[in-house]
Amino acid sequence: MKLRCVLVLLGLLQLVGCAVNPATGRSDFVMMSEAQELELGRRYNQQILKQYPRYPDEQLQAYVQQVGERVARHSHRSQLNYQFTVVDSPDINAFAVPGGYIYIHRGLLAYLNSEAELAAVLGHEVGHVTARHSVQQQSQSSAWNILGQAVAIGTGIGAAGDLANVLGGAFVRGYGRDMELEADGLGAQYLARSGYDPQAMIEVVKVLKAQEDFARDQAAQRGQSSPPSGYHGVFDTHPDNDRRLRQVLGPARALATGQQEVNxxxxxxxxxxxPFGDSAATGVRRGQRFYHGELGITLGFPDGWSLINRADALIGHSVDQQAFIAMTxxxxxxxxxxxxxxxxxxxxQPLAxxxxxxxxxxxxxxxxxxxxxxxRVAALLHGERAYLFVAAVRGSASLESQDARFLEVIGSFRPIxxxxxRLAEPLRLDIVTVKQGQTMAELARRSKLPGDAEASLRLLNNFYPVGEPRPGDRVKVVH
Structure with a gap:
């Protein structure tokens, strides 16, 4: 009887969870109507804009919205009200949530090299929306949770439900290579239909693959292990030679119009x-210190510690990530x-x-x-504002082992x-024309980029690891 109950529940999931995917024509497992998807997207959007501040340049916002709408008009779900937002973050990322809300980080924009590449990024994210990838993930996760509950009810063993949740989380973690490739293929089709060169999709993947190569090479120079792959990190080979990538992009070429704009x-x-890196609105990290001109404050962190600059908190953590301090x-x-x-x-709570x-x-x-x-907690008053600190350790470390460093951070807080x-002013991109005889090494010497400026400048201009611009080329430098 208990086994029959579980089977009935699973059967019901299959009956109510199948829907024809508007982009692929497949019958996908979903547990959400389009109306529910749109409502979920509205709620997510409100939360995201609290965590990721909108970049305060309305002309750039309008431009990105215009490019995104041009691509979305030729998508399988053109009836959605797409909203494209540039978030004020130096991260190399873009993402979409259900219902047509798409976000591109300011940091990714800096590494793109044409309007067609911008359209490719936005088209890729539109592909995730049209194929309802996030809805499928949500539905699969919910199904695993229901399965776990069913097993627990049917067997009387609550641990079975926990096991099912763990398995479900592993199953739906990330979009995965198949969904990313599908979004690339759909995005390339939308590019072609809207008059952009679909080759831009491969150019974007090259840009992102170069990011991985750069991060790996920089880590090796520091004697560290390679960092995890970032946005779109799903290609083991060079994009030009990736068979599956070229297969999914193939149909887009047949749709290309005579325009094929790059712009x-x-x-x-x-x-x-x-702004390149941090912006004035979010505060600027320089070495181990943080400067915020509008707030008029600065503070420092121990050598080797990493700084995470979020909209809701400034967080510092030790190299082993066992000690954390956050300021709000x-x-x-x-x-x-x-x-x-x-x-x-x-x-x-008691205090000591x-x-x-x-x-x-x-x-x-x-x-x-x-x-x-x-x-360790603290409050510091500066004008009409209060700055709150919370510090803690995790693992086997004790608070006493790190408390001196926590107090050092708190004690470094002062007015600017x-x-x-000038240290609170961000670095900025400058578009220059290459002169006869100019090399990337010479341009890098004039740059304010920290660290390996030449390698960073090559990465910024899609010349990494080697390559030189030609006289008359327009390139990005950082001042």
Missing amino acids: RETFLKRLDGL LEGNPRGLSARQLLRQRVGG AERELRQAGLSGYSAIIPGSAPR TAAER
Whole structure:
């Protein structure tokens, strides 16, 4: 009887979960109507825009929306109201959520080389939407959860449900090579139908493959292992030689119109002056220090620590990722003291090792929240704003082993000086014309790029690892 119950539940899942995919014509397993998909997308969009700030250049936003709409009009779900957003992040990434909400990071824009390549990235993400890849993932994940519950009910063993959830999470983690290839093929078709050169899809994959090669080479120079693959990291071979990639892009060539636009110069003009790396609005990381001109603050982190600059928090962590400290910002409309504010934020939790902070003319308060997972907390007041710190360790390390470093970070917080204002200004792209005899090495010497400037500049201009521009070429430099 218990086994029959499980089989009935699985049968019901199959009956209600099959729908014809609008892009591929396949019968896919989904547990969500289009109306539910659109509502889910609206909710996700609200959450995403809180985490990823919108890049404050409405002309660039309008340009990206225009290019995206041109591609989406020729998609299998052209009736959707697509929204294309540039997020103010230096990451090399783009993504889509259900319902036609598509995001491209400012950092990825810097590495593209034409309007056709921008259209290829947006077309790829439109392909994920039209093929309902995220909906399929959501449905498969829900199905595994229901299966786990069914097994638990049918057997009376709750652990079976946990096992099913683990298996389900592994099954749907990431889009995977097949879905990425499918999105490439669909995106290339949309490119061709909208008058762009579908070859741009392969050019984008080359750009992203070069990112992986660069990251691997830089890691090897530092004696570190290769970092994980980033956005679109699904190609083991060079894109030109990837058989499956060329197979899925093949049908797009037959759809190409006589136009096949690339629009390199138009695109490069849009990039001129674009912040490279951090922006002034989000604050700028320079070495181990962080500067924010608008907020008028700076602070530092221990040597070797990494800094993650998010919209909702600035996070520093040790090399082994066992020690973390996060700083958040909030208003203080009631004019509470640092001690009152800190006690309010920790609620009724007890505090130990409490101390007043006096640094650079600022008042603050710090303490430890004791317990099995103790945390160092602090509040610093600067004008009408309050800066809250939370620090902790994980694994077998003790708070005491890292507390001196946590206090060092908190103690480094101070107002920015007039001389440091320029350090809060971001690096920016500058589009220049190559002169006779100019090389990438010479252009790199004039650049403000940190580290291996020549390799970084080659990567930025699609010359990595070797290659030279010709006289008259328009290239990107960083000043």
